[in-house]
Amino acid sequence: MAAKKLNVGIVCYPTYGGSGVVATELGIALAHEGHQVHFISYKRPARLGPYQSQVYYHEVSPMEYPLFDFKPYDSALTSKIVDVALHQDLDLLHVHYAIPHAIIGYLAREILKTKGKRLPIVTTLHGTDITLVGVDAAFYPVVEFSINESDRVTAVSEYLKNKTIEAFGIQRTIDVVPNFVDLNRFRPAPDSPLKRQFACEGEKIICHISNFRKVKRIGDIIRTFYGVQKSLPSKLLLVGDGPERTGLEDLVRELGISQKVIFLGRQDAVEDILAISDLFMLTSDHESFGLSALEAMACGVPVISSDAGGLREVNQNGFSGYAYPVGDVQGMTAGALDILSNTQTLEDFRQNAMQQAAKFEISKILPSYEKIYLEALG
Numbered sequence: 001m002a003a004k005k006l007n008v009g010i011v012c013y014p015t016y017g018g019s020g021v022v023a024t025e026l027g028i029a030l031a032h033e034g035h036q037v038h039f040i041s042y043k044r045p046a047r048l049g050p051y052q053s054q055v056y057y058h059e060v061s062p063m064e065y066p067l068f069d070f071k072p073y074d075s076a077l078t079s080k081i082v083d084v085a086l087h088q089d090l091d092l093l094h095v096h097y098a099i100p101h102a103i104i105g106y107l108a109r110e111i112l113k114t115k116g117k118r119l120p121i122v123t124t125l126h127g128t129d130i131t132l133v134g135v136d137a138a139f140y141p142v143v144e145f146s147i148n149e150s151d152r153v154t155a156v157s158e159y160l161k162n163k164t165i166e167a168f169g170i171q172r173t174i175d176v177v178p179n180f181v182d183l184n185r186f187r188p189a190p191d192s193p194l195k196r197q198f199a200c201e202g203e204k205i206i207c208h209i210s211n212f213r214k215v216k217r218i219g220d221i222i223r224t225f226y227g228v229q230k231s232l233p234s235k236l237l238l239v240g241d242g243p244e245r246t247g248l249e250d251l252v253r254e255l256g257i258s259q260k261v262i263f264l265g266r267q268d269a270v271e272d273i274l275a276i277s278d279l280f281m282l283t284s285d286h287e288s289f290g291l292s293a294l295e296a297m298a299c300g301v302p303v304i305s306s307d308a309g310g311l312r313e314v315n316q317n318g319f320s321g322y323a324y325p326v327g328d329v330q331g332m333t334a335g336a337l338d339i340l341s342n343t344q345t346l347e348d349f350r351q352n353a354m355q356q357a358a359k360f361e362i363s364k365i366l367p368s369y370e371k372i373y374l375e376a377l378g
Contacts, residue, residue, distance in 0.1 A: 007090050008030060020045055021047055031054035031055045037054060039057045044059075049268075085117060086115065090119060094124065099139055105123065109121050121149075125160055129143070147168065152172075204234040206234060208237070209274075217326070222251055224283075235262060286308055289311075290305065297314075297320055306324060
């Protein structure tokens, strides 16, 4: 634990994606340790919840002006950071997701220098900000520059660290600080009455949570479930929303399993749904870490996943679940049936999943961030 109590600014996307969730949970954990935390974003972060002691939220509101086809959010965010840093006396700024937050942090830091205020920048890379968007020619030089100009840089997995070094001319050391889970919040609840709302006695529940983007390959999950439900009474809960939802609903109708697949939309209390699940699936093309899989494992839910990217560091194949090549629906179906068809096998995987998740408990990860903060302060 850091002896010095810090005043930390956190910039993140306030949505349900992994980077926003991690940033919010980190801020709450820091506040519990006695640090003061200031979230700076265009909307209150989704997981911030009710009032939290030592946690403050500063809303960014770009101006409307006929000259602008798009609101100048970057400039408004930069100005808000400068304002909060000066008037709340921030010790440092932690930006999550490189685009556009790393370069905005750099601009704010340089402006503050002219006002006699030092504000170190810690940048955390989360995944698509590097592997998909960041390597686009339209963003590449800005992302590379802002990473190198950060005072400290972290990545959520060894996979993402290596991808960043391969893709950019990186001169900074990148520290791997994995995503984490709060075991007080995410824990098993096998006797929850909520389960009876979705499944009859003896039915298994398979679950998936994401933002329903193409990269998640949720169609593979539906096709896997189609094979599973032929042999085993089961339901599929799909939590989230996004651009792929309409096509996924069409696929469910085409396969004739509309009564067995439930689209729950966006949910805040995902831990309640995970806690009643028997199996979690995450079959992405690319995954820098796989936070939803970790949260499922903390609830005692084994995982069927692709072996893409950082997922291999989270879901231990043959222990906490099974991992297959991207698109291997046949293999995933066989793995799901292997876990779900035998009561003892399922229980063994449940225990293993919780054991694996315990490695990422937030109290074990938080000191790494505190250490990096103090090093950034110099």
